Amino acid sequence: MASLHVFLVGFLVLSCGVIAENDLLMEESELLGLFDVMASLVDEPGWSELHPEPCTNTPWPGIECQVGQDQDPPIFHVTTIHIGPEVASPPCQPAAKISDSLLKIPYLKSLSIFNCFLTSTVVLSPTLFGALSSLEHLSLQSNPFLSGDVPSSLGILSKLRVLILSQNNLQGNIPGELGGLVNLEQLDLSYNNLSGEIPQELGRLKSLAILDLSSNDLEGVVPFGLGQLHLLQKLDFSSNRLNGKIPSQLGKLNRLVLLDLSQNSINGPLPETLSGLEHLHFSRCGLTGKIPNSLSSLNNLTALSLDNNSLKGTIPSNLGYLPNLDQLNLSHNKLTGELPFSQDFINRLGERLDVRGNNGLCTSHNISTYLQTRTCLDKQGTVDNVTCPPQQPYDLKGNNNNKNKNTSLYNGRTSSSAPSQHPPSPHLIIRALRVHPPSW
Ligand SMILES: *[C@@H]1O[C@H](CO)[C@@H](O)[C@H](O)[C@H]1NC(C)=O
Ligand SMILES: *[C@@H]1O[C@H](CO)[C@@H](O)[C@H](O)[C@H]1NC(C)=O
Ligand SMILES: *[C@@H]1O[C@H](CO)[C@@H](O)[C@H](O)[C@H]1NC(C)=O
Ligand SMILES: *[C@@H]1O[C@H](CO)[C@@H](O)[C@H](O)[C@H]1NC(C)=O
Ligand SMILES: *[C@@H]1O[C@H](CO)[C@@H](O)[C@H](O)[C@H]1NC(C)=O
Ligand SMILES: *[C@@H]1O[C@H](CO)[C@@H](O)[C@H](O)[C@H]1NC(C)=O
Ligand SMILES: *[C@@H]1O[C@H](CO)[C@@H](O)[C@H](O)[C@H]1NC(C)=O
Secondary structure, eight states, rough: HHHHHHHHHHHHHHHSSOOOOOGGGGGHHHHHHHHHHHHHHHHHHTTHHOOSSSTTTTTTTTTTEEOSSSOSSSSSEEEEEEEEETTTTSSTTTOOOOOOOGOTTTTOEEEEEESOOOSSSSEHHHHHTTTTOOOOOOEEEEEEEEEOOOOOGGGGGGGOOEEEOEEEEEEOOOOOOGGGGGGGOOOESSSSOOOOOOOOOOOOOOOOSSSEESSOOOOOOOOOOGGTTTTEEEOOOOSEEEEEEEOGGGOTTTTTOOOESSSSEEEEOOOTOTTTEEEEEEEEEEOEEOOOGGGGGGGTOEEEEOOOEEEEOOOGGGGGGOOOEEEEOOOEEEEEOOOOOEEEEEEHHHGGGGGGTTTTTEEEOOOOOGOOOEEETTTTTTGGGGOOOOOSBBBBOOBBBSSGGOOOOOOOTTTTTOOOSSSSOOHHHHHHHHHHHOOO
């Protein structure tokens, strides 16, 4: 893409017949700065000899240039540097680092370095990025040896639209100064080792559409100020140590389509106004109580995970009427009663419906092995004490073929774990079988 871009610029200029391509120059300091930067990163000795005219005749796939607007005669400026496995293999030398000469490339709009710092520790110098005032896109990703703090000087890059520092080994707090990035549309600091609280200042990022702080070591509460991020579409704070309630202010985020607070100690109530949500994930959050009925008003919901909590009671039947729901994980809770879904719904979701690990649940549908849910025998019983037999077969006289008395049928509270102390009457078994013959 980079070379194509250069080619197009060259072609346009030539075809107009105004200036020959060779007359287009680069400023020497910028060119030397680029040589320094590349020499300190890539595993290609003599990069500068191989690419003496990186914007024109000897391009490199990770570099893009643009013709400057204001100079006469026009000259090229380096606007993009991308280092990653797609453009060079291996992309980086073992002792790769980011050279201070980056400051000599003042027109840089996009810098991305993927999978580069793999053996030798690199920290982000506070003086480096603060001066790159043209930068719109900074993405340093999947660099396990990129460590140290997120420099607060990033906060003065006022043109920044995308800041991705995910899957590195960054530590320390998230600097509140990042709140100054008023043009930022995407902030992704996921999969690092960031600690401390989420700064309230992030509520000033008025252009933000994506906020991903997942898989860090963040603590404290979700800042209520985030309710001011009116353009926010995706909020992922999963796998941290956050606690407290969901601030009601988040209910104002009416563009939100994804909310993932899984693997924290956050609990409800969920703002009921988030009617555009498509993905809602609250796995392993320590949720208690019943599944709120209000979830079934989220008409656009496609994926819902409430697995591995302590949710009790029955499953609201209207969840099964959500028209777009395609993934539902309610596994590993304390849900009870009959699975309230139609055979159509069960077929539609297939293995994307997970209700395993709820010992009190049963189903009257044609049992499918992946559901791992027992068949309800007593259709007449109320959902709270519906009969959930063990999975051993019974013969039609109601005798358990299995000699183990622990597996006897019982009809009682699902929390009871002592079926052997309350052996069922044969009468009950026979009645249950008449009402609803098992399919085995
Ligand atoms: C994460 O940071 C803490 C200090 O905040 C440190 O003790 C710990 O070793 C770090 N973990 C990793 C995997 O680097
Ligand atoms: C639900 O999705 C449809 C189609 O994408 C969209 O037009 C509608 O605005 C969404 N509803 C809400 C409440 O966001
Ligand atoms: C449920 O969460 C606990 C920790 O809260 C974890 O140890 C366990 O592996 C999880 N279970 C499943 C099935 O993911
Ligand atoms: C549901 O969540 C559990 C962890 O709680 C996970 O092991 C399982 O794979 C998930 N099921 C589906 C269908 O994604
Ligand atoms: C149950 O489902 C299986 C396979 O999905 C099918 O072969 C069988 O006939 C069904 N049984 C009943 C009673 O519907
Ligand atoms: C189910 O529970 C209700 C109230 O808890 C009780 O009145 C009813 O007798 C129970 N049914 C059976 C079959 O135990
Ligand atoms: C019955 O269940 C109890 C507790 O689950 C167990 O300790 C006991 O060994 C079981 N008895 C038999 C015969 O399996």
